[in-house]
Amino acid sequence: MDLIRKGAEIELVVEKLAFGGKAVARVDGFVIFLEHALPGQRVLARVNRKKRQYAEAQVLGILSQSSDYVEPFCPHFGVCGGCRWQDLSYAEQLRWKRVHVLESIEHLAGVEEAVVEPTTPSPEQRHYRNKMEFTFSDRRWLSPQEIALKEVEYSKSFALGLHVRGFFDKVFNVENCFLQSHLASAILKETREWCRKSGLPAYSVKDHQGFWRFLVIRETKRTDQLLVHLLTTPQEENEKIVDALAAYLLDRFPAITTFVHSVTQKKAQVAFGDSSRVVSGPGFIEEEIGSLRFRISAHSFFQTNPSAAEKLYEAVARLGDFKGHETVWDLYCGTGSIALFIASRVGRVVGFEVVEDAIRDAYMNCELNGIDNCSFLSGDLKDVIKEAQQSVQEGGLPDVVITDPPRAGMHPNVVKALLELAPKRIITVSCNPSTLARDLTYFLDRYEIQKIQPFDLFPHTPHIECVVRLERKF
Numbered sequence: 512m513d514l515i516r517k518g519a520e521i522e523l524v525v526e527k528l529a530f531g532g533k534a535v536a537r538v539d540g541f542v543i544f545l546e547h548a549l550p551g552q553r554v555l556a557r558v559n560r561k562k563r564q565y566a567e568a569q570v571l572g573i574l575s576q577s578s579d580y581v582e583p584f585c586p587h588f589g590v591c592g593g594c595r596w597q598d599l600s601y602a603e604q605l606r607w608k609r610v611h612v613l614e615s616i617e618h619l620a621g622v623e624e625a626v627v628e629p630t631t632p633s634p635e636q637r638h639y640r641n642k643m644e645f646t647f648s649d650r651r652w653l654s655p656q657e658i659a660l661k662e663v664e665y666s667k668s669f670a671l672g673l674h675v676r677g678f679f680d681k682v683f684n685v686e687n688c689f690l691q692s693h694l695a696s697a698i699l700k701e702t703r704e705w706c707r708k709s710g711l712p713a714y715s716v717k718d719h720q721g722f723w724r725f726l727v728i729r730e731t732k733r734t735d736q737l738l739v740h741l742l743t744t745p746q747e748e749n750e751k752i753v754d755a756l757a758a759y760l761l762d763r764f765p766a767i768t769t770f771v772h773s774v775t776q777k778k779a780q781v782a783f784g785d786s787s788r789v790v791s792g793p794g795f796i797e798e799e800i801g802s803l804r805f806r807i808s809a810h811s812f813f814q815t816n817p818s819a820a821e822k823l824y825e826a827v828a829r830l831g832d833f834k835g836h837e838t839v840w841d842l843y844c845g846t847g848s849i850a851l852f853i854a855s856r857v858g859r860v861v862g863f864e865v866v867e868d869a870i871r872d873a874y875m876n877c878e879l880n881g882i883d884n885c886s887f888l889s890g891d892l893k894d895v896i897k898e899a900q901q902s903v904q905e906g907g908l909p910d911v912v913i914t915d916p917p918r919a920g921m922h923p924n925v926v927k928a929l930l931e932l933a934p935k936r937i938i939t940v941s942c943n944p945s946t947l948a949r950d951l952t953y954f955l956d957r958y959e960i961q962k963i964q965p966f967d968l969f970p971h972t973p974h975i976e977c978v979v980r981l982e983r984k985f
């Protein structure tokens with residue numbers, strides 16, 4: 512194993528993609544992780560790090576190509592932290608996502624010979640997102656081509672775009688992102704130029720100074736509505752500048768239906784405001800999924816790939832196998848999209864959600880759609896579920912529970928409460944196969960896994976969504 516030491520240059524044949532997206536090669540069984548590589552490629556690589564169990568290497572050159580390679584369509588591919596799998600054929604992306612779910616369930620949940628269905632593809636593989644978050648930065652990353660152009664010199668300290676892969680503090684100017692519409696890319700470019708010329712500085716993650724922080728563009732796919740959400744640091748004296756930016760964009764892009772300004776003092780790089788004001792329009796957009804209409808405000812969660820989300824919700828409804836009388840709990844319900852989607856097929860739904868804005872939207876969504884059998888409880892689920900458990904009236908206990916937690920999975924208190932409630936069926940939706948597998952382990956004594964269905968909501972990225980149906984055994 513002397514061959515594999517820090518700095519060594521070696522030839523490797525890439526074997527597989529690991530969960531999370533890294534490529535894996537082996538030398539006499541010893542695992543080497545590679546960042547930019549595809550199964551089937553023979554590469555020359557330099558070992559950057561050697562640990563007892565594995566090493567990490569950087570690809571220096573491709574010696575022979577993988578048969579699954581496709582030409583990336585985005586000029587930012589490789590630099591952008593977004594679409595890491597754009598050079599892998601879509602069929603293989605789907606196949607690897609299924610493998611990763613299977614491996615997680617078998618290795619982490621200890622389920623032998625798990626049956627995982629083929630990944631349901633996203634109906635669109637480009638321009639599929641209805642929301643993009645762009646970061647302002649005072650440390651602009653320049654490509655070699657940009658460095659060669661002298662005229663960019665002046666704007667090195669101002670960027671609005673996405674993070675360079677692997678760097679939290681470096682942002683490159685996105686010209687045209689293939690995940691969102693051309694219109695959104697045009698708004699991004701105009702905003703960048705306007706803000707740069709404003710003379711106010713972009714936020715610095717080093718000294719936490721600066722004004723401009725994030726630009727979030729949310730756009731409906733079916734109803735032609737577009738929300739611009741601008742986040743800055745709180746500087747009241749600069750509100751007029753934001754108003755002028757809003758006026759400029761609204762004039763230039765009549766497709767913008769609302770503009771919201773939020774301020775944040777958080778040091779963390781999250782586009783979530785401490786407070787917000789609506790500068791123009793209603794402050795929300797309305798999107799359709801299936802035959803339903805949903806209100807989405809600046810901070811509420813909504814699936815970012817609505818056509819693929821519709822497939823996911825249809826699967827949840829199908830796997831619920833509802834007869835019409837059931838009481839269903841929808842845990843981590845966001846703006847109530849799943850609750851509303853199943854409402855006409857069940858007796859009643861109770862949704863649980865921590866973001867109060869989302870609960871407000873959920874009620875509004877019920878009104879919009881003439882639905883009157885859903886109610887929503889706000890608060891941290893780990894506390895609220897206990898209270899709900901204690902206070903449910905006779906007959907109010909859930910027959911079916913749907914749970915769609917964030918990446919971290921379910922809190923132990925939520926798992927405990929679910930095991931005590933023991934609904935006959937649990938449909939779990941997850942965006943993280945490893946926390947899904949961890950959470951499943953708690954249910955396997957009492958519940959049987961009846962279906963594991965991965966979905967691709969995020970083409971060209973290693974992210975996987977998965978739905979599992981659990982049926983109570985006794």
Ligand SMILES: C[S@@+](CC[C@H](N)C(=O)[O-])C[C@H]1O[C@@H](n2cnc3c(N)ncnc32)[C@H](O)[C@@H]1O
Nearest residue numbers: 812843844845848864865866891892915916917
């Ligand atoms: C993956 S999203 C699911 C949303 C919804 N099911 C949908 O499809 O639109 C997870 C949701 O859980 C909420 N959430 C996160 N942590 C929570 C907690 N501790 N208690 C309750 N809700 C939480 C988030 O605000 C978010 O809306």
